[in-house]
Amino acid sequence: MDSDCLSLLPAVCLVLADPKQAPPDDTSLEKLLDWFKELHSQSNGQVLLQDQPCLLEFISSVCTSETTDPAILSFTLKLTGLLAATKQGFHLLEEGGLLLCAFEREACYVCDLWEDASVRSGWLQGLLNMLKHQKSLDFICRNGLIKVVLQLQNDRSLFVASLANQLLVHILNFLTSSSTTNGSDAVGSSVSSLRSDWVSVSSEIMNAVVEALSSEDHPQVLRGLRLLSLVLSQCGEPIRSMLWKDVLVPLEVLIKRGSESLTQTLMTVLQAADTSARPVEELLEAMLGDGNRKECFQCAALVVKLEKCPEVSKRKATGIILLPLQCVSTQPQTEIETYLVLNEQLSQKASCISLLMQSLSSLAELAHRKFLFEDISIHSITSSVVWLLRMCSGQCPSSLLRINASIHLIGCCKVQRCGLDTLGALSVYEENVDLRKDIFGVLLDYLQSPDSHATVLKKTFQAAVRWIAVCSPFPDLLQFISHDLFPVLEKRMCDLRWEVRDSTLEFITQLTTALNGNSGFTEALHTSGMVSVLLSSLADTEGYVRASAVAAVGEAVTASFHHAATERNSSLLEKALTQMMIALSQDTEGFPRRAVVKAFTSWLKGSHPVTALESSLSSVLSLGGNDFDWEVKMHTLELAEVLMEKTLTCCPYIVQNVDFSEKTRLTQALSRLKDYGLFDLLFNSLLDCDRPVCEKACALLVRLRTLTAETADLDHSALVLNVCGNRWGDEVQSRYLNKQQA
């Protein structure tokens, strides 16, 4: 194909270079460039330019024309860079004077084309593409292009500025890597390890960074910090240490000055620097301050997230980030009175909410890593979260609190969601199980409250599942579930909002999974009437809810498998099977049908054989295989896979006889699969219009073939004929022909 395209290339170049033609849209130019890139990477040293002289003409005509469209010029610059990435290409272009023509700054100013951001971006991208060998770097240095790149760092277009930063980092990297390849001592931290003519280049760039950091102009400082963090994270030695040494003082000044809008970027810089190094630790310390500055909370929140961080800083940050939470939700403490800034921020709605969210999400982050709190007990932290959640639902007497933040917090969904997430995360601390009564109390309040937003309820359910899983050994849990939780769930399943009904059903499914094997729970599920509510939810008007109901019923049935087959259990299974088969054959939406097939798969996967399923399996395979939703078909093939595994590895439905030969066993298993209609499913799916379905079916057939091939004493022709009445190849062919004719 490439050769066809190459033959068209001269004509394409002519069209592109023709200023009278309307320029093609950006996407097609990008695609063309991608094609060039691919070609370039495959060229194996062959130089495209040599074979395609039209490209040289094209570059020359575009760069010298005064009426070039900016888009075409930008494209040409990128292309030129790409072509100059190899030494030969570079040589050819330089020889023709084309490189200078394209990249020399004066050339670009012609016709105000430079004013167009796409041209500037193309120029930078071209240089970036080119920078693959020393000559290209020499070219950049020799022509004083570094200055232009440094200027572009402050470009009004964010894309251009960011590209300029990337290019600068790339140049610095290139300086060090070239030195290494040159055999000089690159690991050493002295400047001498760089080639002497390049020292000036690196110091030019680094001086620019230092200058930017010392500037009074906020945007310039920000740009300097961005470049600094890029250099620190992407460049090697000696550049890193050289730069770090130079910026330390301006960084200290910046941190001392304290500006909230710089915190995030400063932290990125510190993160990019080695956070365990002593100076960085000191800077971190300075940023966190004494916890009485506006920006220290954001900083603390970022420090908490750092993976590599000095323990001291992390402890300090943890102390600071927990302050807002403690301040709002604990009894008055004289100590807290000293935090004037915090108090002031908590008295304003927007900052109060954002501080608490930061506090809560940092706490969740810490809990996620099971951080060991030292100065403060996890009990008191958890109690604070519970208290805050109570306050958010308007239950806590705020008169007990010194800061009257409750007015901002009552009914605030954001804090509620965040708090519930955090409460869920705190379940990892075993000590907290002592607080389970309070925790379940507040969760229940949220579930009961008519004002709880659907998303808040969802978070409540998520937190509840985590806590229930943790508290499952305690006997009072069942009491809570059957007396308090189930009535609320029953009501929530009749909620006006389908989202709530859906998440309630999901919760019940998760709950049943989490308490799998707990006979008391299964008993409660049945006696409380939950099962019948679940069954009635199968007829919900919303497809998503029906799908969740199918999953919940499926899980309830699984739970009942664990216990002796009682009349109640078999009646549940019977009802569930009937309704699920109706759903699979009649439901107008895909989700419930997918859920039905998945439920069958999960039943089959379970360790308890369920003979009652057998009669339905062939219908499920046939209905699922003929569904018009490709995902249902995929799930059906997954079901078929499990069925194959179960049937072929051990056949639970056949009385094992030691005398049976391998061959007999396999033949019997295969014929059982045939009875289920598995082969029909696989062969039909092989010719399905959806590719993933065909692939899956094919994979399963291959697996079957391998298995039969491995069985040594098997007469293949007999087996195949017995099972399918036809050879597989012939079978596939005849089905294909039938399908074609149809």
Added chain:
Amino acid sequence: MKLYCLSGHPTLPCNVLKFKSTTIMLDCGLDTTAALYFLPLPLVHSPRLSKLPGWVSKDGAVNLEKELKECSGRVFVDSQPEFCLPEKELLDLSTIDVILISNYHCMMALPYITEHTGFTGTVYATEPTLQIGRLLMEELVTFMERVPKAQAATCWKNKEIQRLLPGPLKDAVDVWSWRKCYSVQEVNSALSKVQLVGYSQKVELFGAVQVTPLSSGYSLGSSNWIIQSHYEKVSYVSGSSLLTTHPQPMEQSSLKNSDVLILTGLTQIPTANPDGMLGEFCSNLAMTIRAGGNVLVPCYSSGVIYDLLECLYQFMDSANLGSTPFYFISPVANSSLEFSQIFAEWLCQNKQSKVYLPEPPFPHAELIQTNKLKHYPSIHGDFSSEFRQPCVVFTGHPSLRFGDVVHFMELWGKSSLNTIIFTEPDFSYLDALAPYQPLAMKCVYCPIDTRLNFHQVSKLLKDIQPLHVVCPEPYTQPPPAQPHRSDLMLELQPPPMAYRRCSVLGLPFRRRYERIHLLPELARSLVPSEIKAGVSVATVSAVLQSKDNKHVLQPVPKPAPVPPSKKRKRVTEEPPEVLNPKPLLSGAVPLEPFLAMLHKNGITEVKVEETADGHILHLQTEDVLIQLEEDATHIICDNNEPLRTALRDLVLRFLQKL
């Protein structure tokens, strides 16, 4: 300007505003909670109620067996329920000029005010308010008259006896002012005094003030009122809602720039969000029906019921309860459902536009068409033959003391499968249920009150910025049950003026201006002179005529030509002598230039003394004092008239003459 508060109930207000020679009653709500002290009036003989033991004091000294019955440890009055009327003694009700009604719930005491008090004024209300108010009154009367009680219990009201009764009867206040329900004749007579008004219509009252109803968004035809003169504006905000329900949205901008805003009718359940409650209502209803039980919804026959039916219309299908019948039982059920469909212009935009399709604005029409909603005037008649369970019954009265609801309480109360869902916020559900104890049926409290909550009202007040706010006392403190919720009260600067029953408030603003018209011929004769940029003044000599609270300046009538008569004229008949008025002076005498002027005129020795109001100049040689003050200048000069005149002329040089 004064405000007489005849009711302390925040949502059933009755206040009288005296403003510029007019006496305006703002709403006349009837507090029906007194009915909770009475036994229910069963429609069908109730063996349970008839067997309740009479009350005798423990020591047997007081025996009120006939009047009071005991039920589950509480004592109820066995008599026709009575209501607590607005205060009648605070001012003479016959002096009331007009009554402004803001919504149909706030007019239920109208017959008590307009009948038998000597009231001769006019009542202003919108058409839906009148019509639905009439329905509610007729319903109330029917509920009472259907179950006549032979005797009226009065002995228990005796102070000495009441003191000995158990609570809460012991603590009931003003029991002697409680009255039985009015009659249909009184309702008709009261409503005949209503004059209909439309939103934004300006109604002149005696030329003194103008009253205008504005949409308040709470119920069909509900309004807030603006009462204004040329220079003063009082806004009366009664039940208002910012939620999108069926009525026209609330008009807020016209409330701006009020001197006083009287704020009543905020939500009674500030902690219950109507959306959440509607959700609770639906899920509890679905749960009960799914379990095979019936749902009883005690409610008023107009108002939230329309929204409930609309919500259920959508919900029942989605909850797979499509076949469950709804019954709406009320003597006025049919009219209420039909009226709601014909007041299109009073509905929200969404519903109004349906009328042009043409479709009925409310979906309950479809529910009726498809036989899902059936309405009956009472449980007697067709209902008993068509009644099918499980079902949902909407019926009154929400107090559970009278109306068809009493029958359903007796019928369904024994089964735990059934549920009663309270949606009206006016009554404490625990008190309402007291005479039905012990009760097996489930009770759910989902009060749906769409009126403004504290959050909305503080935002509204921030927008419209009234100078002063007057409100019922409960709004100035957190709810007694939740003393920690400081967000559930009005916090304003300056703090609102709170009233309670029988308060008389002097409203804190003085009238400073009055508009006077100049007749054109008089205006033509004026010679304005500009005293500073944009301000011109002129002297006017005219005759002021005040009639119907309108003031007109007319030219002074010319003296009639003296008839050639030799008779001696009587002095009194002489036309007043018209003198050219002395010129009026304006401006200020600036000190420094004045001193310079004195100096120029040979007065050099001047001692200037600063005083609180200006300066005193002592011309030492001449021994003259000149007092220069902001609004007066005095020249004190003994026996030297020429000098005084000269000084006067110097002063006059700095002043302008009119």
